[in-house]
Amino acid sequence: MSPCLCVQKEEMQEINIIGVSRGSEYSPNHVGNDAAIFNKVVEELRRLGCKVHACTEKEYVASDVEGDVIFDMARDAATLRKLKHQEDKGCLVINSAYGIDNCIRKPMTELLLAHGVPYPPSVIAPTDRSYSGEYLPCWIKRGDSHAMIKEDVSYVTTREEADAVLRSFHSRGIAEAVVNKHLQGDLVKFYGVKDTDFFFWFYPGPCSHSKFGLEAINGEATGIPFDVNELKRQSDKAAEILNVPVYGGDCVILSDGRMEIIDFNDWPSFARCREEAGVKIAEYIYRQAQKKLKL
Numbered sequence: 001m002s003p004c005l006c007v008q009k010e011e012m013q014e015i016n017i018i019g020v021s022r023g024s025e026y027s028p029n030h031v032g033n034d035a036a037i038f039n040k041v042v043e044e045l046r047r048l049g050c051k052v053h054a055c056t057e058k059e060y061v062a063s064d065v066e067g068d069v070i071f072d073m074a075r076d077a078a079t080l081r082k083l084k085h086q087e088d089k090g091c092l093v094i095n096s097a098y099g100i101d102n103c104i105r106k107p108m109t110e111l112l113l114a115h116g117v118p119y120p121p122s123v124i125a126p127t128d129r130s131y132s133g134e135y136l137p138c139w140i141k142r143g144d145s146h147a148m149i150k151e152d153v154s155y156v157t158t159r160e161e162a163d164a165v166l167r168s169f170h171s172r173g174i175a176e177a178v179v180n181k182h183l184q185g186d187l188v189k190f191y192g193v194k195d196t197d198f199f200f201w202f203y204p205g206p207c208s209h210s211k212f213g214l215e216a217i218n219g220e221a222t223g224i225p226f227d228v229n230e231l232k233r234q235s236d237k238a239a240e241i242l243n244v245p246v247y248g249g250d251c252v253i254l255s256d257g258r259m260e261i262i263d264f265n266d267w268p269s270f271a272r273c274r275e276e277a278g279v280k281i282a283e284y285i286y287r288q289a290q291k292k293l294k295l
Helices: 030-048 057-062 077-088 097-102 104-112 159-171 214-217 228-242 272-292
Strands: 017-021 053-056 069-072 092-094 121-125 140-144 151-155 176-181 186-193 200-201 246-253 261-267
Touching: 017 030, 017 057, 030 053, 030 092, 030 272, 053 069, 057 077, 057 097, 069 077, 069 272, 077 092, 097 104, 097 228, 104 121, 104 228, 104 261, 140 159, 151 159, 159 176, 159 228, 186 228, 186 272, 200 228, 200 272, 228 261
Parallel strands: 017 053, 017 069, 069 092
Antiparallel strands: 121 176, 140 151, 140 176, 186 200, 186 246, 246 261
């Protein structure tokens, strides 16, 4: 790891930054963890000499606060609209609201496959008809959003189970689903910050920080050897494509050591590496703010 960003007090020029935390309804089983990484980044930015105005998504939407630099963990549509408006006017937004939209299941799948990022064979399935059965077993995920409840991501082994999931999505007004072929291998979770040396990975286990406990499907990892540097390279590539420099995700290590990224998230909780991640995220925002403001 590289040394921490050192800023001499006399060299500091105050940078005004708005921080927008994530609404609790978008943090299933992770409200405390999401708040903790947000607060850590606020703390570190202030340590670097920045003036940070922290607010919730609802407070941000209701206020007339504007700034040249915003960092956010936003997910709500109204928040993203306002952030896009600010971005279009020239504001630096990390993560970009456009990037957050790219991490919705359908566009994420299409973008990663189109740019050659290792990703499972997948199809976009309409929910108003039976599953055509390209891949079984498979994962069926709502295509229009991030997962908010356990039923938004389902593992199925038969066409009958797949049809039941699609019918359920259709009844909830979800028009399309993403179907990923199930990959058997070691499940690995990772966190990173693009254009830095920060990258953290681990095997999820019984005590892991998990939203819905679906990691149990792949079972305990067996320790298949793989190239961590290649995983970081592919993850940074995905972050570039999706426009989310602060990221996390999941991948499966196949029996021959090949890796497939199966999920990619804008600004996860960094629960296992919060202290180091918070420092690196703040340093990244600070550097980008300096470039933006030509300091």
